[in-house]
Amino acid sequence: MKGRQILLDHLDGREAAALMVDGQLDDLLIDADTPRPGTIYRAVTDRPVKGQGGVFLKTPDGAAYLRGVKGIGPGETVQVQVTGYAEPGKAIPVSHKVLFKSRYAIVTPDAPGLNLSRSIRDEDARDALLALAHEGMGDSPMGLIIRSAAATADPSEVAADIDAMHALAEAVTADQGTGPEVLAEGDGPHVLAWRDWIDPAEVVTDAGCFETHGVLDAIDRSKGPFVALDGGAGMYVEATRALVAVDVNTGADGSFAAGLRANLACARRLPAALRVRGLGGQVTIDLAPMPKKERKTFEAALKAALRKDEIDTVMAGWTPLGHYELQRKRARLPLTEVLV
Known part of the structure; x- marks a missing residue:
């Protein structure tokens, strides 16, 4: 189906929002049991981290970590805002710059x-x-x-x-006030969809619309690593403990330009594939074979795709082995963790 659709529904009792573009799942927001990004706390300082310029805080939802602060002693009250999701076993990331x-x-x-x-x-x-x-x-x-x-x-x-x-x-x-407290809750998926998906789109709010509009099937495919690309090419997007590995394949196309075509298709599709799967951190792309002179073409295509993506991503560059690396903010929980 051509065009843009914003679908608001629930998954396993959780509020959820999906953005479909030309029949493909372009973005997905699912509420989780962890504190929402944007939540504002009145927090109490606990203990500094020597040599790192940070301090642990006490909040109603557990320990939080605030970077880049000086002159704050234990027991002081400070307002902070959740900036992302905590990695397993780590404190909630927060900032003192509240928006x-x-x-x-x-x-x-x-x-x-x-x-x-x-x-x-x-x-x-x-x-x-x-x-x-x-x-x-x-x-x-x-x-x-x-x-x-x-x-x-x-x-x-x-x-x-x-x-x-x-x-x-x-x-x-x-x-x-004094003592840890939630001062403002972060926005849920339905409000986030209204807030951030601003391009013209058909909005569907019927109960069960995820099933009737193919979102559930798209989510099931996104739980796996394979992403189909134009021209019969494909890529595998897999999270390991250390990084997210992306492997690009040309498929059955054995022509001289097949590698470049597959890599450009990867550049266009990769931001959405990472968004939907909720993946961030270090991303290493093992591209299909292509001439070195075409690297600038690939970088330009990837930069254009990332420009439309609101999640902060740094284009780190090429490795000696010819891989391309990104550093991406952990702005979402992995899909496999949210939908167990």
């Missing part, structure tokens, strides 16, 4: 100033959105970022979004 993010607006308490997304280029739209920003923030010392989705949105919806995030930010930052 209040919605579909159209991001309020930044520690970064004053009114800013617009660079992708909003129309001068009339920029002027109108800046006027909404000034009206919504008033003389607040907090900062505001207007997101790209606001460019085509109803001004009243943008204004309401700014007001809601500003009010939440003021309520949370004004907290004077």
Whole structure:
């Protein structure tokens, strides 16, 4: 099926959202039993980690780890935000830079100033959105970022979004309590889908829509390592203890250009394959054979694909053996852990 579809349903009693693009599963969000990214805690400092510039914190959901802090002693209270999922046996990763993010607006308490997304280029739209920003923030010392989705949105919806995030930010930052506590819950899959999947799409909310629209079949395929690529090629995406290994194969195509075609197909499909499987960390790609002069072509295709992906990924480069490496933020739980 051509086009984009956003499907909101439940899996095994868990809230879930799926994005289908031209009949393929492009993204998948499933609620987990761990703290949601975006959750804001009032935490209490526990003990510093010598030589690493970090400190362990006590939160209602267990130990958290905060990097890059100085001058904080044991027993102090600090507001922090969950930035991702904890690896097995490790503390919850948090940041002291708290953001209040919605579909159209991001309020930044520690970064004053009114800013617009660079992708909003129309001068009339920029002027109108800046006027909404000034009206919504008033003389607040907090900062505001207007997101790209606001460019085509109803001004009243943008204004309401700014007001809601500003009010939440003021309520949370004004907290004077003591002891570990959750101050704001992170967004669940349905809200995240509304917040971040902003391109035009058909939205389906019927109960059981995952089954009727082929999402369940796509999820079953994603539990396995194989990903079909254009032209009969394929790749295997497998997580090991140390890294995520990607092996690209040309399939039955034995022509001279088969390797390049398979590698370009891998570049276009890899971000979605990693997103859906919830894989991050170090990613090593064993590409199909291709001339060295085509490496720049592959890098350009991969860079273009990653530009559309919101999960932070560093293109680390080539190894002496000709593999290509990425370093990707662990922004999702592995699919095999969420759906046991």
